[in-house]
Amino acid sequence: MTNKKVAVIGAGIGGLSAAVRLQKLGYQVSLFEKENQVGGKMNQINEEGFKFDVGPTIVMMKDIYEEVFEFAGVDPNDYLPFEKVDPAMKLYFDQNKSMKISTDLPDLIKNLESISEEDANGYLKFLSAMYDRYLVAKNHFLTRSYRSFRDFYNWSSLYNGLKLKTLSDAYSSISKFVKDENLKKSLAFQTLYIGISPYQGPSLYNIIPMIELFYGIYYLKGGMYTVAKAMEKLFKQLGGEVYLNSSVDEIVIENKKTEGIRINDKILSFDDVVCDADFPYAVKNLIKNKKYKGKYTDKKIEKMEYSCSCFLLYLGLDKKYEVDSLHTIHFAKDFNKNIDDLFKNNRLPDDPSYYIYVPSKMDDSVAPKDNEAVYVLVPVPELSKFDDWSDASIKEYRNLILDKIKSETNFKDIDEHIIYENHYTPKDFEIRFNAYNGATFGLKPTLMQSNYYRPHNKYNYADNLYFCGSSTHPGAGVPIVMQGAKLAVEELLKDEG
Ligand SMILES: Cc1cc2nc3c(=O)[nH]c(=O)nc-3n(C[C@H](O)[C@H](O)[C@H](O)COP(=O)(O)OP(=O)(O)OC[C@H]3O[C@@H](n4cnc5c(N)ncnc54)[C@H](O)[C@@H]3O)c2cc1C
Structure with a gap:
């Protein structure tokens, strides 16, 4: 005491x-x-x-x-x-090509074998390699802090640091295991969870899809x-x-x-x-x-360098839709360009990847009866790279996103059913929470x-x-x-x- x-x-x-x-x-x-x-x-x-x-x-x-x-x-x-979410996520590479990320092993293998046995094998090897790295990261880096140079520059840390093989980028590292482009994307986009490009971010962050699969994704009422x-x-x-x-x-x-x-x-x-x-x-x-x-x-x-930020739409709809997953990712047609727009070209992607979350699918406490609560997240550059968040540009970007949602998802008539609407831009994260440069992941x-x-x-x-x-x-x-x-x-x- x-x-x-x-x-x-x-x-x-x-x-x-x-x-x-x-x-x-x-x-x-x-x-x-x-x-x-x-x-x-x-x-x-x-x-x-x-x-x-x-x-x-x-x-x-x-x-x-x-x-x-x-x-x-x-x-x-x-x-x-907690409630387990399965399928953990659904990914759409285009309107007709999708992949269910299931934590049910037979389901997962069936999905992977439908691509090829070779890639199914590569995927499993990838997961095993990431589990190795995860154990090193967990036991030697995530659970210890640093004060002095010696805390990091000692034989144990350097040896374990090498085991993380963190010098290559996430995408190249995945490419050593699987060949199918969509499968690569399905393992690479998770670097965006921490606001970093899969083409530049250290390959250590490839442990994220492994963690999702091995430890599961949950929802809280x-x-x-x-x-x-x-x-x-x-x-x-x-x-x-x-x-x-x-x-x-x-x-x-x-x-x-x-x-x-x-x-x-x-x-x-x-x-x-x-x-x-x-x-x-x-x-x-x-x-x-x-x-x-x-x-x-x-x-x-x-x-210093800052992670990317997010533009978010929060939409209350007076209609229920056929929603096949709590979490859905829709990839840009040209994912490479989308990532370049965020991290190199410093502009709002005109063909962005986006994430849709519909908690009202699992939880009737978050929306009135027969209504749907829909959250849409679009990765965008942080404010030192792009800061035109005027009312006009918010409106324009919002419309672009809604047009994509209408043409690419089951929410075909979404604009006719919006009864509540709100949004957050990087500026809101800066003003409300003092996030430097509005960078949502610091x-x-x-x-x-x-x-x-x-x-x-x-x-x-x-x-x-x-x-x-x-x-x-x-x-x-x-x-x-x-x-x-x-x-x-x-x-x-x-x-x-
Ligand atoms: C759109 C988005 C989606 C995300 N998705 C996920 C996800 O699905 N899963 C996941 O695990 N993580 C996700 N993250 C990341 C995760 O939310 C953050 O990493 C985490 O919440 C950050 O917590 P924090 O305590 O570091 O910062 P913050 O939540 O920013 O907390 C800092 C607090 O300090 C307060 N503050 C600032 N200045 C002052 C001051 N001068 N005086 C008093 N108070 C002050 C702020 O108001 C704020 O409440 C997401 C983040 C965002 C923005």
Whole structure:
């Protein structure tokens, strides 16, 4: 038991996870969130009978979600009503060519053999190779944090780093196992989950499709926001305090020691601060004294590379449709060009790939009876690459996406049945959640922005300050951010001896 007081900045999933753990450990934790509800990108729009998850929708690595509840000494089943999703996903390469990603092995093999036995064999070998890499990543990189050069540059890390074979890009690495172009795409697009190109992103991220298949994809009644609300409830039950509509203006540091936070003119003293607000935003805006920015000068932050962002449409429809999967991906006709538009040409793709999520297929609590709640996500460049999100360009892009949906999916008459509509652009992610450059997945996980080279969970340039969240180690995605929060808490405990 300790009487120490900790401030957590930001009630995204990172801040919530850190807050629950610290409160359980006996700290007195105050959680400050600028918005009027918790969750950060894991937010919810709840209007006119429709509930839409704002950001994350795909639950992977369920064990990591459960672990924080177990750590707090409660049964995760009492908080998280998981339901397995099978088929996990449906992919459309064009209107007539689709593939069901099933976690049922006979089903999966049947689908693969319909392409060729050779590719079915290659696919299985790919999964086995990725499982090898996953074990290395899990045991040596995801579950440990870095403070000093030596933590990374030691024989064990270097040896295991080589085993990750991370120097090649995701697409080339897949091409060594399978020949069919669509099958390659089906294993490559998942790098977009963390906002990086499959043609450039390190091949380590090929473990994502393996994780989907081996560990399954889940849905939570009420949508992903159920996780944020469950964590808030647990934190309060443990005695933690949540302050909403409380935007922190400064992390107060004196003589290299973090003394607390400032909100408007009020300085609040704390023994430690854990910051879940996006790292580049936080260092640039909340740390005022240049001395304590260390190598993260404003110039360096501007020059770092950022993941892509997303344009989202949230549509409430007064009609039920034939929806064959909770999660559906529709690939651009020219996927290569689509990716180039996002990461090289810095323009809005005119023939984009898009993702459709229809939670009302599984859950009647998210839409009125006989209505459908539809979420459409389109990857777009982050704001330093493209920032024309005027009302006119939003309208134009929205219409382009709806035309594609009408001609390529079962939602043929969707525009006649929209009774509620909302959208998020990269600007909304920047304004609402302080996501730097509106980059929805934070700093891009290039080799030079990963592991030791990603911002550390223990801040190097001031004491008693810790960071979690997508732009810090180990990276983006709900379970990975939860893992980062755990590492930040472990670093704080290490400092306490
Ligand atoms: C559209 C989209 C789809 C996604 N899909 C998936 C998916 O399917 N599966 C998955 O696992 N992941 C997905 N992700 C990624 C995942 O949502 C994120 O990696 C994760 O939610 C980030 O959590 P975080 O705590 O790092 O950041 P955030 O959620 O951004 O939390 C940071 C919090 O800090 C607050 N804050 C900022 N500045 C201040 C301040 N000065 N004072 C007080 N509070 C402040 C913000 O308001 C915010 O609440 C998706 C993300 C997006 C945007």
